[in-house]
Amino acid sequence: MKHRKWIYVQKPQEYGAKCDKCGGPNIEWSEWERMIWRYDCQVDTEGRESIFDGPIPVMATELLGMSLARLYFKDNTIRYPHLRKHKTIYTKVKPDYMAEYKLREKNEHI
Ligand SMILES: [Zn+2]
Numbered sequence: 001m002k003h004r005k006w007i008y009v010q011k012p013q014e015y016g017a018k019c020d021k022c023g024g025p026n027i028e029w030s031e032w033e034r035m036i037w038r039y040d041c042q043v044d045t046e047g048r049e050s051i052f053d054g055p056i057p058v059m060a061t062e063l064l065g066m067s068l069a070r071l072y073f074k075d076n077t078i079r080y081p082h083l084r085k086h087k088t089i090y091t092k093v094k095p096d097y098m099a100e101y102k103l104r105e106k107n108e109h110i
Pocket residue numbers: 019020021022023024038040041
């Protein structure tokens with residue numbers, strides 16, 4: 001297991017994650033990558049039922065009021081996801097999702 005270099009700014013519960021042992025919501029991001037910490041069970045786990053179980057529609061999550069912004073530990077910055085040629089990159093500047101969406105729509109219809 002590797003130590004995390006970042007965490008999402010929102011709590012795992014806000015993405016629908018639950019403890020996969022007791023089903024409880026009393027969880028936090030683990031110090032380990034891809035894991036959550038379960039307070040009730042006192043153990044790190046992969047969790048279940050979160051949006052990360054499937055492909056993540058970046059713009060859709062933002063429009064639903066859910067943020068995929070990350071807090072990076074090395075420089076204590078918050079970075080936001082952008083779509084670039086079907087890849088997600090993270091920058092310190094918050095994207096304008098509607099402008100990005102319109103641009104994509106326009107480009108896809110050429
Ligand atoms: Zn539990």
